[in-house]
Structure formats: C-alpha cells, structure tokens
C-alpha cells in the first residue's frame with residue numbers, strides 16, 4: 029500500500045522531517061511505499077480565494093501534489109507543537125487539499141516536541157481538522173517527545189526515549205496499515221456522497 033507522510037513543520041530540516049524519514053523507512057520495511065510532503069522544506073503558498081476560481085498558478089502548484097496524495101491510501105500526519113498549536117502550514121494544507129484526496133482514508137497522527145509538549149496538536153487535529161476533508165484519524169497516536177534525543181542516525185540517542193518512541197511509532201504504523209485495508213472497503217462501497225453533504229453533516 030502507498031502512504032502519504034505529511035510533515036507539518038514550518039522549518040527546513042525540522043525535527044518533524046526526521047520523524048517523517050523514520051516513518052518512511054519503517055513503512056518500506058513493512059513492504060509499503062510512501063510519498064512525503066514536507067511543508068517546511070517545500071512550503072505551499074498560503075490559501076487565497078483564487079483557488080476556488082480555477083487559478084492556473086494554483087493548479088500548477090497543487091496538481092502534481094494532489095495526484096500523489098490521491099494515490100495514497102493512508103496517511104501519517106506529523107505536527108510539531110507551535111505555541112501550543114498546530115502550525116499554520118498544516119492548517120493551510122487542510123484548506124488546499126480536501127475530501128477528493130483525503131476523504132475516508134485513515135491517518136496516524138504524530139505530534140513532535142523538543143521537550144515534553146505535543147498533546148495540544150493531537151487534540152486540535154482530532155477536534156478541528158477532519159470535518160470537510162473527511163480524513164479518519166485512527167484512535168492511536170504517537171507523541172515524539174525530546175525529538176532531539178531520538179531517531180538520530182549515528183547512535184546519538186537517549187536509549188530509553190528511543191525505545192519508547194520507536195515502539196509507539198511502529199505500533200501506530202501497524203494499526204494504520206490495518207485501518208487502511210478496512211477503509212478501502214468504505215470508499216468502494218458506493219455509500220460516500222460528498223455532493224449532498226459537501227461541508228460535512
């Protein structure tokens with residue numbers, strides 16, 4: 029199966045990107061493929077209403093990404109905590125890409141913090157980021173705390189934190205893969221009707 033990895037940081041070479049690389053490697057080790065959209069390394073322009081008027085520049089920017097996302101059956105949504113919030117870049121992602129590419133596909137949320145934060149983005153994503161796009165966040169999520177001390181190649185990791193982080197990420201990705209199989213049936217069922225309920229119920 030193919031998975032999309034959305035790196036929600038607004039920094040180039042971020043802690044979240046490092047987590048994304050680990051997820052890509054782990055998915056590959058499990059026989060899957062992945063596409064990573066790193067919003068820090070390759071920022072999307074901020075949404076404006078010319079998108080809805082069919083602006084050609086927007087089409088050229090979003091079209092290739094949209095094709096990649098559409099071919100993904102499940103997602104890993106990685107959000108650092110910025111001042112206790114989901115970064116604007118990730119909110120912008122959910123404005124730019126909707127139910128056509130994300131709808132009724134499962135996603136494992138990973139929150140990232142340099143310290144002991146990370147709970148707020150989980151709560152915010154679960155509360156406010158699925159309604160129109162219909163992404164389905166799985167019940168499991170991972171909080172990567174002390175991101176500087178884990179998932180480093182070359183051995184500079186805190187052993188205890190590393191074990192805790194990897195255990196949870198691996199389990200979260202395994203659960204995601206099973207939800208991905210299950211939700212394919214929902215999308216194929218013919219029941220989904222985004223025409224009647226375009227903005228959610």
Ligand SMILES: Cc1cc2nc3c(=O)[nH]c(=O)nc-3n(C[C@H](O)[C@H](O)[C@H](O)COP(=O)(O)O)c2cc1C
Pocket residue numbers: 037038039041042043044045108109110111112113140141142143144145146175
């Ligand atoms: C603008 C900004 C705000 C931040 N606010 C928080 C915060 O509220 N809580 C927290 O635990 N870490 C916070 N951090 C630190 C991040 O946890 C740290 O940068 C970590 O590496 C994850 O972000 P990154 O993926 O952008 O690197 C903040 C970082 C930035 C750049």
